[in-house]
Amino acid sequence: MSDGAPVLEFRDLTVALPPGSDRPLALDGLTLQVRAGEIVCLVGESGSGKSLAALAAMRLLAPGVQVAGGTIRLDGRDLAPLSEAEMRGLRGDDMAMIFQEPMTALNPQKRVGWQIDEVLRLHTDLDRRARRARIREILEEVRIPDPAGAAQAYPHQLSGGQRQRVMIAMALVLRPRLIIADEPTTALDVTTQKQVLALIRDIQRGEGAGILFITHDFGVVAEIADRVAVLRRGELVEQGPAAEVLNRPQHPYTRALIAAVPALIPPPPAAIPPDAPVVLKAEGLDKTFSARGTLFGPRRKPVQAVRDLSFELRRGETLGVVGESGSGKTTVARIVTRLIQPDSGRVLIGGEDFAHAKPAEVRALRRHIQMVFQDPMASLNPRKRVIDLIAQGPMIHGMKKAEAHARARSLLELVELSPAAGERYPHEFSGGQRQRIGIARALALEPRVIVADEPVSALDVSVQAQVLRLLADLRARLQLSLLFVTHDLRVAAQLCDRVMVMSKGEVVETGPTAEVFSDPQHPYTQSLIASIPGRDWTPPRVALETEGAP
């Protein structure tokens, strides 16, 4: 597979960041080859410089970021002396790129066919009919249903998976020698991700192109890579055949990264006494979203987001709500926290109906159920100091300022931040630290239940592992109950005692995590579990060395 000549070769590539950045060099002496017919995964956490390597190869670096040394060769040809016009001739023709988020990477105002056609118009002399035939052909090749119709569609009229197929079609239409894929499946649901990965695999086998595949997800690496290169803060720490790096990582950083990947085998569930009190109970929840019609206007088609949903959460228990986008899992989180009202059904907190409580009762009940959000940057007021953010809740509920601040400081310690951090503002923290602040804020009212909506989805694996460990630890210490909403089955496997699998607003399966994962009953759960990237690979439990660990 990897016996071809190198299509892409970085030698000692150094990329400099503009003055005032967190480090002077984004990439420091990267040497890496992608041969024809092979998929090389470039793995790293955010800020490792992996995307900049791709943009450097395409000469698409943002102004201010520049190649400071080393060479980039495409098919043995040094790209440095090429003029801008010559580079334009290569881009889209000999080297093509697939981006992460197909919704934003496609022009919302142009039909899909037009956008693919643009590549053909720029690089070939084909006439209209030949171009149209080729577009049809490539759309069939990426297995879009109804290729002729899809070509006439605007990006927003396609699903996420179809949009990414369009991006792939656009990259492949001229059969480039090199394809650079920058996190091409990160924005997709697992089942779609599986299909898109299989498609990239197939096409690459058929065409013999070299693929530089950038990802942060070791599951995806296990699924697709021939070779793996691991980047850490701009330096290549390890590279080798996929099986070697995944199962026998050499460098301490690689080991730490792989150790942070949640295994699919759930740990033994916490012993919840059968007589533990039910702290949160949902009964027959229904919610339908319908766009409000105007006085004379018609109504849009209503969407039933949650249908006849019931569950119980006991003290100290963690219930995972898993499903793909649009399954209704976030709606569940928002109903039980009373951010939205259900059309019917009850939400019982300690026996009282939270969903239909009077305003005065709502406030009293609200302190028993708190929420941790997905994006800690967006959910923390940027103009308030951390200590004020955490103390705000208790103060609203009548606590004196001094006392609330004292509690906030002890909460910061509880989430393993220094109490001095309270004087700073949210933007001064890293993503993982901000999520700790979000957790401290949720804990400030000493709730019985914490509802966490994708709390670790925006974090790098190593940080994700730390936050998950913190949550597990707090749960045990404070006898907390967690309603944990996630799309990531690996994360669910690690933290949840029971899981509830949702599809199209309904619970299709529920049960102890280990049972659901090892013996899924419902076809949807089965396909979901079969789609987990790298499910055949069990991350080795390598001994961690402290040196070099993140």
Added chain:
Amino acid sequence: MRMPPILAYALRRLLQAVPTILIVMVGTFLLMQLAPGDMVDALVGDMGGADAAFIARMRQEYGLDQPVWVQLMRYMGKLATFDFGWSYVYEQPVSTLLLDRLPVTLALMAASLTLAFVGGVALGAWAGRHAYSAADNLISTLGLVFYAMPNFFLALLMILLFSIHLGWLPVGGLRDIAAFHTGWRLWLDMAIHMIMPVAALSLIYLAFYMRLMRSSVIEVSELDFVRTARAKGAPEGRIMRHHIMRNAMLPVVTLLGLQFATVLGGSVVIETMFALPGIAQLAYNSVIRRDLNTLMGIVFLSSLLVIAVNFITDLIYARLDSRIELR
């Protein structure tokens, strides 16, 4: 059989316009009642005074002695048959008066908005593409100056410079009354008379659209699909034309529709400053003279205009933005 969606949409918008216009008309009527004095006071004032019996007879003749709601019902009843009534100040039917004055105002507004939109979008696009260059700095600074200048002040400065100091352009009016031009000479003469009013009315909007377009272009240039276009090997000019412009113009088009009403308000000032016989100037005079019928006619016409323009803007917007569906 189903109506084509565009027709159904237009019909629905028309139905929605009815209550809007009703509210505007009743509101204006009541507001005019709140102000002290009526048309008879204004007429009598012009005559230099009259005895109480004469004033009472005049009020009776015009129906002004009736309770407010009776006057309102009478007026609305006539309006329902598109009868705008008689202007006692101008001594002619209000409809004739309006039709006579409307073209001037429409020409002024159309020319001003076209100039503001085309000029603003073009300059803004150029400045956005060459952001932070010396030329951009110059354009942006000039834009800020014009944006900050009230239009009556700009009009005064222009009259001082171009009419009084340089003598290039007429001070005001729609035509050179002494010249008795006919045919194309008359049209040319009117066009020359419109240069300064159009410039004075449009520059503030031109500056505004320019600034909006500039920031919109800068914003869109950083979006992912522009990077995709570069990755396809598209040259910068093409990227600007096909990928940036249309997306960047959307907020400008939205504002164009919203600002139509304020431009109409601006025409009142400009028509008065340049003595242009349009409906905006007519509105000013009928407020002063308490010519209720004329004023109500103008309000009716201008609310209709604003609604129509907003409708057209929505159609344009739906055409420009593929994500919008008319419902």
